[in-house]
Structure formats: C-alpha cells, structure tokens
Amino acid sequence: MRQLLTGILFLYALSSIAQPDIALGSWGNELPYNKVIDIVVRPDEVVVAAENGLFYYGRQFRNLERESKIDGLSGVVITAMTEHAESGTLVVAYDNQIIDVIQGEQQSTYFDIQRFTISGGKTINDILPVGDRMFFSCDFGVVEFNIQTREFDGPYFIGDAGTQVVVNEMSTDGQFLFAATEDGLYTADLNDPNLRDFNAWSLDQVLGGPINTLAYFDGGLYVNKPGEVFNTDTIYSNKSGGWIPFTDLAFWRRNSLAADDDYLMECTTFGFTALDKNFEKAAGATQGGVDYPFYITTIVQGDPEFGEFFLGTRESGLVRHWNGFLNPNYFPEGPQVREVFDVVSRGDEVWVAPGGVDGSFLNLFNSKPIQIKREGEWIPSDQSIQDSAFDMIEIAFDPIDQNVIWGASYSRGLMRWNADGTLHSRYDYTNSILEEKNGQAGFTNIGGLDFDSQSRLWMTNSSTENPLVVRTRNNEWFNYGLGGLAPSTLPIKSVMVDNSDQVWVQLRNDGIVVFNHNNTLANPNDDQQRKLGTATGQGALSSRSVLSMATDKNGAVWVGTNQGVVTFFSPERIFTGQNFDAQHVLIEQNGSLSKLLENEAVTSIAIDGGNRKWFGTARSGVFVMSPDGTEELLHFTEENSPLFSNSIQAIGINPDHGEVYISTDRGMISYRGGATEGQDTFGDVxxxxxxxxxxxxxxxxxxxxxxxxxxxxxxxxxxxxxxxxxxxxxxxxxxxxxxxxxxxxxxxxxxxxxxxxxxxxxxxxxxxx
Structure with a gap:
C-alpha cells in the first residue's frame, strides 16, 4: 500500500515525465503533503496524517513513504487520526466522514458517521483513544467507536437539552471525559453506561465558550479560550481547584494543547513550548537559540533521551526538534499547494497556476505562487517570483522560445518567466498598453492567454475599455474594444484562437464574442466582431454561461457551458453570412439519442494527440469521448477510480508522453493516457x-x-x-x-x-x- 519515495525508487515511482515508461492507464499522485493534521510516534517510524494523505518517516534512516487514495485510502482530505497503541491500529477520518481502520496491511472502512441523517455539518475534528474506545469529536457532538468490536455508538448530542454542539477536541483523566466545544467545556463520567443521554453531560458554568483545545496534565485540566483579537488567547487551569488563568504560557493564538506523562505542550502560530511538571521550559521556540518560523498545528514527544519532539506544521511538513536543534521540512515529493486553476505540460515539465476566480469572474485573492514540476520533482517556488501578483489563473508556453513561459494574473497583469521559474518581467497598466480595471485602482486583470498561427500572444484585459490585447513577436502591442458586445464593466476571462486565427472571447454569463482582425493588427477599420448567443442564427449555444472552449485537430471548436457541450464544425463561416451555428453531438443511450452531456456543466475541455475529447465536469468527473464525440471511451469518477473528486477544474495533456493532468477541487491527479502528438514523419520508434x-x-x-x-x-x-x-x-x-x-x-x-x-x-x- 505504501509508496517508497527515497533514492532511485523515489524518482522512478513518481516521475511520470522523467521516466515516461509508466504503465498506460496508471494514476499518479500530484498532491501536497506539507500540511500536517496529526502525528503518531512509533518506535521505528512516525506516522503523519497530512491533509491529503498519510506519510511515514523512518526514524533510523529518515526515509519517507506515502499513501493516498491512489494506494487504497478511502478518502482524500484527512481531518483527524489517532492510534490504538496496544494493537498498532491507525484510525483515520476524512472530510466526507468515511473512516479507515488500518492494522498492518489490513484495512477496514466504515461509513456509519457519513450515513447519519442529521442536519448541519458532520466533520470529524479529533479522535481521542481511551483503551479500546475511540471518541470522535464532531461538528454535531460525539460518537464512540470500539476498536475491538468495531461497533459505533452515537451520535451523542451533548448540547443544551440534547441539541447539537460543535465539539472541537476531547481529553480524559481516566475518570471523566472533557469536551472542548463552541459552547464551553462539557464533562461526563467516562464509565457512564448511557453517554447518549445528554443528561450525562454537564456544561461548566464558569468558563463559557468557545474552547478550541484542551489537555489533561499532571492532575490538572488546561483549556484554551481564543481571544477576540489575534494573539490574545488565554489558558485556564483547574489544578488548584477553581479556574485560574495559566500565565506560564504566553497569550499567543493557540492551535492546540497536548500532554503526556512528562510535558504540557502548546502549538501556536509562531512556534511551540513544552513545560515540565515544575512548569519549567524544557523546549520551545527559542530553545538553543533556534527560531521556529513555522505555523505549528500539532506536537508529539519523541525520544526523551534526546529531547526529541515531532512537530506538525501548516506548510512545512514534519519538523524534528531535538536537543535544541532543528530538522525541518520532512514531507514527500509534491507541490506546495493543492489548488490548481490551470495546468500545462510539455516534455519533462509541468506548470501549475494555483489562483482562481469565482463564478462571477471576481478575484479569490489567492496569493499562492506558481508550482513547477521538472524531471519528476516539484521545485519549491518562491513567492517573490510572482512580483506580489495574486490569482495566477492561466499559463502558456511560448511556441517559439522554449525558455519563455507566460502567465495571466487576474490582478497584476501579464507575467513572463524564464524556464527556471525566475521572473523575467511583468506588464501592467503602468508599463504597457494594458489598462487598469474599471472601478478597481491598481488592478490589471488578465483573464486568459492563447497564441495564434504566427505565435502572437493574445490575452483578455478584463473590465476595461479595450479588453482584447495582442503582443507580437517584435514586442508590438495592440488592443481592441468590443463596443457594446462587451462593455467595460463586464468581466471576461478566457481567450482562444481558432485555426483561422479568429479570436474567441469568453464573457461572464453572456456567451462569446468572436473577433476577426483580418491579419491587419494596426488597422481597426477592417475588424469584424460577432456575439454568439443561444438563438438560432446567432450561434445556437446551449447556454450563455460559457465555461470552456477548445479547438480540435480538424478545426472544429467545442464549447462547454453549464448545460452541456456544443460544436462549431465550420467556425470559418462566422463572418461569411453562411450558417455557422453550433451543433449538438448526439449519442445513443439505451436505444435512444440524447445530446452530449446535456445535463452537465462542462468546466474544461482538452484534446489529446488522437483528437479524443476530454471533458471535465462540475459534478460528474471526466468523460473521454471519441474524436467525433459520439462514443464514450472512458468515464472517471471518484466512485469508480482514484479520481479525488467529481468536481473538475482543469485538464492539461502532455503532448509528448500522453500524461493527462486532472485538477479537481481536492487536488490534482495524473493519468497515463494512450495518445500522444503525432509528427509528420516517424521519430524514435x-x-x-x-x-x-x-x-x-x-x-x-x-x-x-x-x-x-x-x-x-x-x-x-x-x-x-x-x-x-x-x-x-x-x-x-x-x-x-x-x-x-x-x-x-x-x-x-x-x-x-x-x-x-x-x-x-x-x-x-x-x-x-
């Protein structure tokens, strides 16, 4: 089940590009493992629950192995993990409330909590092991699970008069259960035979709520109350009887408290602290003069002989602290972020744009930098290479110069990168013909990029007077207004150039504008524009809400909308007066004909080397269709394949190796497809x-x-x-x-x-x- 990631095997197992001879039809893991949720320390290894899977850190050789849904896990996004220490059994909970129980090579999967018919959220926030009993802290209350009998009991609605309450975490002193909730601290007798009865639980009348984390240590309970202002949290302790502020720890924003027989430990946005039973600082953020620039999410003690602690971080994976020294950044190969709004690939490299816009083409203000994979390894990217830009939403390889990569920032203009990922230049309203966004000072929103047959770069400059822009190979710039077809207040996004060098512009909920410059960029007098809508004779789109566009190898233009997909088989007729309307491809289903994907929102379209169509949808996964669209060749969903989610955001295909990169709302996965780009002559057969x-x-x-x-x-x-x-x-x-x-x-x-x-x-x- 595990996948070895060290040495030569590391490169062999993960590199679908550097090592192209990967079995056809196989899946590749393109998930980040740097955000840690929980840690379990074993004598020979540390088990780490990252947000997107498990990984194992070998304590002797410091090797790393990883697992994901591709390897057999039942979910994608982990919310909690713990271990039944006596049997070495892991209990892993996912955001879809599925639970895996893993003992060695044996894995059992449970859907009990997922099947609860209750209103509101059902997220599993934490798992407390108490002997053979596991207590799940959930958004609605508590659920108990017996690791030996594999039986669930619950839900326990422990709130006032049996109502639901968000339970963040639980702890125990061996006699009582303590639940940190949004309403405050609840307590129950651990051995009460009817914990399902809300009367078994009592709410502390002094503390109030909310309480986000707690720990029982050396005869006292310690609870954290988040402050209304950042870094003003307060810990309270009842060790001396009543609740008093515990001032031995600073007023940080506290992510978690933890305790074992030796230490009381805290994790904050700026580091960690471990206090012994005398409340002396045994280790912490400045122990040994070492600073910890990490957002710490969880902590577990390792080998006390070496002052060893294992820390989970939000962005830097597993960190090992020992005797005041620091070993940071233990996590398997992968990108730094899971968000993928656009992905392009060629040769031995993959480039990912992690930004995005919402359904109204408005900013998400995602400042995460581009991600680059080269020769099978994800290269750590530096935020500075974006020059403070955010919402990177498209990337395009320059067709002439292999050392130039272009990027669209929906905030700071057009980016030009060198092949090594360093920023070459940035163009916006201050240094080019690009214009400032109407009504939003300082913004230059580039919505899409595409090259024409003469390798000229076309782009959309959203919400401006002249929203269509082209840059020639000689660095000449021209921009064009679309008049009443696209007013300056209307957000626009993608641009696509067809085989006739006509430029297609995607409007928000208002169809498409096609622009014909007649190959006279400097002469606007012969320009032609036409708006495509749903009416016959005006495009016959299935909906004005256009989500995706692509030109296939025969020159047909495929347009995905929120109501299926249509095809313009003769796009060159748009300005000739001849019939050019889109057609619905008809497919046979159960003996009758229906329109291709008529009930689907088609969010992405990619054409592979065999002219097959890859359609990504908002809720039904990926459909792979024959070149003419009439035959379904493959249909991938999260239910029938390792696909992480049925909500597809982008599909990019490597033309050289046939690798297909599929971005979902839960991360990116790759699939070794069977088609590559053909050449005019035979190559290295x-x-x-x-x-x-x-x-x-x-x-x-x-x-x-x-x-x-x-x-x-x-x-x-x-x-x-x-x-x-x-x-x-x-x-x-x-x-x-x-x-x-x-x-x-x-x-x-x-x-x-x-x-x-x-x-x-x-x-x-x-x-x-």
Whole structure:
C-alpha cells in the first residue's frame, strides 16, 4: 500500500515525465503533503496524517513513504487520526466522514458517521483513544467507536437539552471525559453506561465558550479560550481547584494543547513550548537559540533521551526538534499547494497556476505562487517570483522560445518567466498598453492567454475599455474594444484562437464574442466582431454561461457551458453570412439519442494527440469521448477510480508522453493516457514495456509514430496478429491476436506506414508468457 519515495525508487515511482515508461492507464499522485493534521510516534517510524494523505518517516534512516487514495485510502482530505497503541491500529477520518481502520496491511472502512441523517455539518475534528474506545469529536457532538468490536455508538448530542454542539477536541483523566466545544467545556463520567443521554453531560458554568483545545496534565485540566483579537488567547487551569488563568504560557493564538506523562505542550502560530511538571521550559521556540518560523498545528514527544519532539506544521511538513536543534521540512515529493486553476505540460515539465476566480469572474485573492514540476520533482517556488501578483489563473508556453513561459494574473497583469521559474518581467497598466480595471485602482486583470498561427500572444484585459490585447513577436502591442458586445464593466476571462486565427472571447454569463482582425493588427477599420448567443442564427449555444472552449485537430471548436457541450464544425463561416451555428453531438443511450452531456456543466475541455475529447465536469468527473464525440471511451469518477473528486477544474495533456493532468477541487491527479502528438514523419520508434514480462496484462505502447500511422503486427513467421491506427503519435496493443487470445511467447514484428504510404518503419516486441 505504501509508496517508497527515497533514492532511485523515489524518482522512478513518481516521475511520470522523467521516466515516461509508466504503465498506460496508471494514476499518479500530484498532491501536497506539507500540511500536517496529526502525528503518531512509533518506535521505528512516525506516522503523519497530512491533509491529503498519510506519510511515514523512518526514524533510523529518515526515509519517507506515502499513501493516498491512489494506494487504497478511502478518502482524500484527512481531518483527524489517532492510534490504538496496544494493537498498532491507525484510525483515520476524512472530510466526507468515511473512516479507515488500518492494522498492518489490513484495512477496514466504515461509513456509519457519513450515513447519519442529521442536519448541519458532520466533520470529524479529533479522535481521542481511551483503551479500546475511540471518541470522535464532531461538528454535531460525539460518537464512540470500539476498536475491538468495531461497533459505533452515537451520535451523542451533548448540547443544551440534547441539541447539537460543535465539539472541537476531547481529553480524559481516566475518570471523566472533557469536551472542548463552541459552547464551553462539557464533562461526563467516562464509565457512564448511557453517554447518549445528554443528561450525562454537564456544561461548566464558569468558563463559557468557545474552547478550541484542551489537555489533561499532571492532575490538572488546561483549556484554551481564543481571544477576540489575534494573539490574545488565554489558558485556564483547574489544578488548584477553581479556574485560574495559566500565565506560564504566553497569550499567543493557540492551535492546540497536548500532554503526556512528562510535558504540557502548546502549538501556536509562531512556534511551540513544552513545560515540565515544575512548569519549567524544557523546549520551545527559542530553545538553543533556534527560531521556529513555522505555523505549528500539532506536537508529539519523541525520544526523551534526546529531547526529541515531532512537530506538525501548516506548510512545512514534519519538523524534528531535538536537543535544541532543528530538522525541518520532512514531507514527500509534491507541490506546495493543492489548488490548481490551470495546468500545462510539455516534455519533462509541468506548470501549475494555483489562483482562481469565482463564478462571477471576481478575484479569490489567492496569493499562492506558481508550482513547477521538472524531471519528476516539484521545485519549491518562491513567492517573490510572482512580483506580489495574486490569482495566477492561466499559463502558456511560448511556441517559439522554449525558455519563455507566460502567465495571466487576474490582478497584476501579464507575467513572463524564464524556464527556471525566475521572473523575467511583468506588464501592467503602468508599463504597457494594458489598462487598469474599471472601478478597481491598481488592478490589471488578465483573464486568459492563447497564441495564434504566427505565435502572437493574445490575452483578455478584463473590465476595461479595450479588453482584447495582442503582443507580437517584435514586442508590438495592440488592443481592441468590443463596443457594446462587451462593455467595460463586464468581466471576461478566457481567450482562444481558432485555426483561422479568429479570436474567441469568453464573457461572464453572456456567451462569446468572436473577433476577426483580418491579419491587419494596426488597422481597426477592417475588424469584424460577432456575439454568439443561444438563438438560432446567432450561434445556437446551449447556454450563455460559457465555461470552456477548445479547438480540435480538424478545426472544429467545442464549447462547454453549464448545460452541456456544443460544436462549431465550420467556425470559418462566422463572418461569411453562411450558417455557422453550433451543433449538438448526439449519442445513443439505451436505444435512444440524447445530446452530449446535456445535463452537465462542462468546466474544461482538452484534446489529446488522437483528437479524443476530454471533458471535465462540475459534478460528474471526466468523460473521454471519441474524436467525433459520439462514443464514450472512458468515464472517471471518484466512485469508480482514484479520481479525488467529481468536481473538475482543469485538464492539461502532455503532448509528448500522453500524461493527462486532472485538477479537481481536492487536488490534482495524473493519468497515463494512450495518445500522444503525432509528427509528420516517424521519430524514435520504440515499444514499452519491452520485453513484456510474465503477468503483464495492460496495453503495450508503440510510440514515435507519424500521425495516424497504420500499424501491423506479425509473428516471426509473418502471420498478421493485430492491426490498428495510431492515436496521434502512439499506437496501443493489448498483446492479443484477432481472436482475443494472448499471443504466445516470442518476438513480434511491428510494421509501420504513414497515412499516405510514403514512409515506413519497423520495430520489434519481445513477449514472455
């Protein structure tokens, strides 16, 4: 279940680009592991619940292993974890209230809390182990789980008169249960046979609420009351009888309290402190002169002989503190953030824009920097390379200069990066023809980027008088107003250039404007503009709420809306007076015809090397359709695949290797697709896997092909066993003959011919059964 991430295996297992010979149809983990939720310390390893999966830190060799939904976990976003120490059983809770119980290689999954029919939230905030009993602190109350019988009891509605109350965390002194809630501190007898009865729980009348965290230490209970002003939290203790402020710890914003037999520990936004039983500082934020610039989320003591503590952080993974020294940033390979609004890939690199806009094309004010993956490793990115820009929403590779990458900031203009991720320059209203956003001083909102056939960069400059802008290869700039079709107050987003160099502009809830410059950028007198809507003769869109656009390899334009997808098969007719309206692709379902994805919001469209259509939707995952859109080839959902969520935000396809990057609202995942971009001639033709070893049951890929090449496979005697046409620049063979049976052990010859028969190539495949 675990995935080794060290040494050579680290690079081999994770690099879908540096090591392209990954099995077709396999999934890759592109999640961050730097945000820590909970920690369990074992003699030989530390188990870390990161927000997006588990990872294991080897205490002797400091190796890292990781697990995610791809490896068999039942959820994606972890909210709590603990361990039944006696049996070494992990209990992991997810934000969908599914619970995994993991003992060695055995894993059981429970849906009891998820199935509760209660109003409001059901998030599991914490898990308290007490012997064989596990107490779940939930947004509605408490649930009890017995690790031996695997039975649940609850829900316990412990609020006033049996009402729901948010329980943040629980603790015990061995006799009583203490619950930190939004209403205050609740107490119950641990051995009360009817904890389901709200009368078993009493609310402390002195403290009041809310209480976000608590810990029982050396005969006293310590609770934290958040202050109304940042960094004014107060800890109260009842060790001396009544509640009194505990002033041995500063008034920080306190994320959690923890305790064991030796120490009372606190985690704050600026570090941690561990106090011994004499309330002397044993370790902390300045212990040994070392500062801790970390937002600490959780803490567990390690080896007391070395003054060892393991700290969980919000952005820096696992931190090991020992004898005043610091070993930071233990977390598996991955990006720093899980948000992905746009993703592009080529060769051995992936670039991710983590910003975003809402449904009204308004800022989310996401300041997270771009993420870059190169040769299988995510490169830590520096916030400074964005030059204080936020809401990075699109990225485009320059088609001429491989060392130039362009980015759209929906706040600070057009960004130009060098290939190493350093910022080359930024263009906004102060140093270019770009204009300041109407009604929002200081903003230059670039909504989308695309290149035309002459490698000129087109962009949208949202909410301005001239919202369409182009930059030529000679650094000449031109901008264009869209008149009444797109007033300066209207937010606009993406731009797409079709095969006729017509420019398509996505409007917010108002269709599309198509712009024809007649290849005279400096002469606006011959420009043409047309607005596409839902009426016949005016575009026949399925809805004016356009969400995505793409041009396929035949020049057809596919438009995704909140009511399905339509296709402009003749976009070159838009300004000719001929019929150009979009058409609905009809598909057969259960013996009748229906419109393609007519009930889906199509949020993303990508075209692979075989001209197949990848449609991302808002609630139904990813549909992979045949080139003409009439046949469903694949349908990935979170229920039938490792896909992290059915809400798709972006899809990017690597043209060289066929890797498909799918961004969801819960992070990004990759899938090894079967199509690559074909070339005019044959390249370095090869097959993988080769040799095919016993037990292999997937597809064999033959790559480096001329586009749509004919592929014939024979045995060594010349008998034809298989024939197909390449998907772009790659062909697939399942290792079977025409009869559907696995071919025998032997050497097989692959004869290749381009589509007009002018060029041929040959390669071999060795199969061992």
């Amino acid at each position: 090869m097959a993988f896997p080769n040799p095919v070893k016993p037990g292999f049951s997937g597809d064999i890929a033959i790559r480096g092909l001329a586009e749509n090449a004919n592929v014939k496979i024979t045995d060594i005697s010349g008998n034809l066993v298989f024939e197909t046409t390449a998907l772009g620049g790659q062909a697939l063979w399942n290792g079977q003959s025409f009869s559907g049976r696995d071919v025998a052990t032997g050497v097989y010859l692959v004869f290749l011919t381009n589509d007009d028969g002018s060029e041929t190539a040959v390669t071999k495949i060795m199969i061992v059964r």
